[in-house]
Amino acid sequence: AAALAAWPEAAEFYLKALDGVLPTQRSTVLRKLGYARLYAGAAGLATEAFREAMGVALTPHEAVVARLALAHALIPQGRYADVITLVSQIDPDIDPRQRAEALFLWGTALSLEGADLGAATERLMMAEAVLRACPTAEAAALAQVSFELGNIAAQQGDLTTAIARYEMAQQVADEAGDSALTWRVLARNNQAYHRLLLGEITAAESLITAALSLAEEGGLLSVMPYLLSTAGDLETATARFQQGLALATQFSIPERVAGITANLGLVALQHGDTTCAVHYLSTALAQADTLGARHLGAQIRVWLAPLLPPTEARIRLAEAQAIAEAGGRQRLLAAIAQVRAALSNQATVPR
Structure with missing residues (x-):
């Protein structure tokens, strides 16, 4: 509970810090404010901070970083067309890690929108290739790409491939540790859900219990509606779903x-x-x-x-x-x- 409360406190800290910050640091502090709000589950307020960070960016690099952060905040709000518009305008010759992130966000938006899974897969595979060719790529980035490819396989009904992708994402994220905490949690959650569909109840229970524990310890309030949605299939369904619905509504x-x-x-x-x-x-x-x-x-x-x-x-x-x-x-x-x-x-x- 203390960890969950830390993100709103961090957001308040960064908001106050803006009063005396130098112009050269303003975009960075706004991004930190945005991420604190996002992790606290306030995606709408995070959007405002990231958009302002874009506006006050003093270098092209700062502007791209803020643009990518804004795209991340728009995903949970279901604003997929806006995400695609943001990332498709990014110069393809930027740093490979940022290029991979843009491709990931593009593919994720297409996947969640669901209109063109082929195009979504293409961009995610491109992101994966860029990351594997980049010696400085972060493990968390590779985990999130594998995770989203699992989501596409699941939409297409290939649960075996989906679970294998989620397992890969979990393994990579676990090796990365806290830097990939979100994907450690979500990979377990999605494995649990799809193992439930296959009737693997015991494995699903173990996975979702671990996911809930990791999320609570790490203060990932924004992912709790997803976990509670899965956990509700296991026991005390109505209570779990009502709790998840309240959080999902509260955090838009x-x-x-x-x-x-x-x-x-x-x-x-x-x-x-x-x-x-x-x-x-x-x-x-x-x-x-x-x-x-x-x-x-x-x-x-x-x-x-x-x-x-x-x-x-x-x-x-x-x-x-x-x-x-x-x-x-x-x-x-x-x-x-x-x-x-x-x-x-x-x-x-x-x-």
Whole structure:
């Protein structure tokens, strides 16, 4: 708890430090303020600091560093188009580490947006190649690229490759230690979630417990909604999801607001409360569509369709199929086929 409280205190310190800082140091202090706010879960306030850091930068290097920091802050806010605009304008002849970071952010935004997974993979693979060729590259950077490639594999339904990528990210991040703490946590979280999908409950429990412990010890408040979303699948689901939803709402992480709201719908369905399930899933779908999170939106449509009248169910499944086919999401396509078959069987059962 003390570690979690440290980031807001650090943000307050840097905010006060701005009063007497020299012009040559102002951009640096603003970036530190931005990161303190970001790690405290205040991505919106972090955005303001990073944008100001860009504006007062005195050198091209300072401006690029601030631009990349701003792009990082926009990711959890779901502002993927803005991220792509920021990083696509960066000179490709900059320092290789910054070039790799720009490519990573570009690929991540494309992956989360979900419209062009091929382009996302291409940029992430380019980032990985740049990092492996750079003797001064940080392990954390390589871990985050492997992690995001795992996310793309998961979207495409290749859970074996996804888990292998998350394991690679975890190994690299663990070797780097505290400098890669975020990826030590998130790699375990995503492994846990996808092992749950494969029915590997014991392994998933161990991974998410370790992730929660690392996040709490390291004060990573901003990642807690992701962890609580996964942990809710294991036990005390409603309490975990409500806690995660409160944090995601408080810190303006709209993708997790939509995802956890959908999870609450699934829990309600398991409890036999169809009305509540439809409410949560419909709300989550509207949130995902507003955000432009195509993969999440398609998944929610698949969950929601069996609860709707036949005509509306067919519409939702057709929408999900269009998204799944465009991104080569084989696991989603299989799920759509299963739901269609189940609905067809229901329609042919004599009443």
